Amino acid sequence: MSAMTRASCLCGAVTWTLAGPVPAMFHCHCTRCRKAHGTAFATYVSAPAQSVALEGTGDVTCWRPPQGGDNRCFCRRCGSVVPYSVEDTVFAPAGNFDDDPGVRPRWHMFVRSRAPWYEIRDGLPRFETYPPGRAAAPVVDRPSLDPPGRPRGSCLCGAVAFIVEGEPVRCRYCHCGRCRKALSAAHATNMTTALDGVRFTRGEDMLARYQVPEARFFATVFCSGCGSPMPRRHPDHRFSVVPLGSLDDDPGARSTGHIFVASKAPWFDIADDLPQQPAYSPGE
Numbered sequence: 001m002s003a004m005t006r007a008s009c010l011c012g013a014v015t016w017t018l019a020g021p022v023p024a025m026f027h028c029h030c031t032r033c034r035k036a037h038g039t040a041f042a043t044y045v046s047a048p049a050q051s052v053a054l055e056g057t058g059d060v061t062c063w064r065p066p067q068g069g070d071n072r073c074f075c076r077r078c079g080s081v082v083p084y085s086v087e088d089t090v091f092a093p094a095g096n097f098d099d100d101p102g103v104r105p106r107w108h109m110f111v112r113s114r115a116p117w118y119e120i121r122d123g124l125p126r127f128e129t130y131p132p133g134r135a136a137a138p139v140v141d142r143p144s145l146d147p148p149g150r151p152r153g154s155c156l157c158g159a160v161a162f163i164v165e166g167e168p169v170r171c172r173y174c175h176c177g178r179c180r181k182a183l184s185a186a187h188a189t190n191m192t193t194a195l196d197g198v199r200f201t202r203g204e205d206m207l208a209r210y211q212v213p214e215a216r217f218f219a220t221v222f223c224s225g226c227g228s229p230m231p232r233r234h235p236d237h238r239f240s241v242v243p244l245g246s247l248d249d250d251p252g253a254r255s256t257g258h259i260f261v262a263s264k265a266p267w268f269d270i271a272d273d274l275p276q277q278p279a280y281s282p283g284e
């Protein structure tokens with residue numbers, strides 16, 4: 001275990017270090033985490049505020065929920081989630097670590113809010129909301145909508161909304177280092193659909209895009225108001241990618257496998273028995 005754990009956002013503008021042993025790591029399935037990270041669940045470590053040193057704060061934007069609850073902070077250049085504090089505790093997203101923090105996830109919380117398209121397969125303790133004895137501000141769940149037609153999606157702050165009009169083509173978990181940093185999570189859960197299969201119904205002008213300079217294809221699109229990952233078009237590949245955590249309705253599709261498992265986070269174990277590809281695979 002290293003005494004100093006380094007982390008950074010996808011574009012590198014915001015960096016932070018955690019000094020000393022990291023006390024706790026956990027998965028959260030609440031709707032706010034799912035939207036802020038655009039995937040099945042978020043994984044955070046909590047640590048005393050004085051053990052975290054954040055640099056590049058000029059690029060940090062925080063969204064303050066009008067209904068109350070924790071602020072959500074992100075890099076305004078690339079959309080990565082960055083640590084936020086609640087009183088004297090800092091919550092840092094595990095997906096951004098450059099080093100192995102030495103701790104492993106210890107529980108799942110807010111499983112009552114779990115995505116309908118995600119099944120928890122590991123043996124960690126599960127809590128309906130917070131673990132017993134952890135006092136915290138209540139999280140306001142968004143009511144899940146009864147799908148009358150095509151699945152709808154929206155960002156955390158609600159400024160951006162869309163409908164997936166195209167059929168789901170493929171749905172997989174991606175463990176590549178860029179997805180992990182872009183979403184600040186253990187892995188992405190992405191669905192592909194036709195290039196013009198996503199229609200924005202509001203807030204399209206709020207979308208920000210970050211293109212990784214050295215990558216041929218990798219880009220991320222997020223709401224500039226809250227940082228939530230949003231669908232993006234890939235004209236080169238002739239499809240659009242929908243980060244499933246942004247959906248309000250069940251798309252019906254389920255993940256059929258894992259890709260880029262050679263880049264998997266050291267602190268995350270795959271507990272299901274879906275096929276695993278070491279890198280990209282165009283097929284199932």
Ligand SMILES: [Zn+2]
Nearest residue numbers: 009011075078
């Ligand atoms: Zn950044």
Ligand SMILES: [Zn+2]
Nearest residue numbers: 028029030033
């Ligand atoms: Zn959460």
Ligand SMILES: [Zn+2]
Nearest residue numbers: 155157223226
């Ligand atoms: Zn937003």
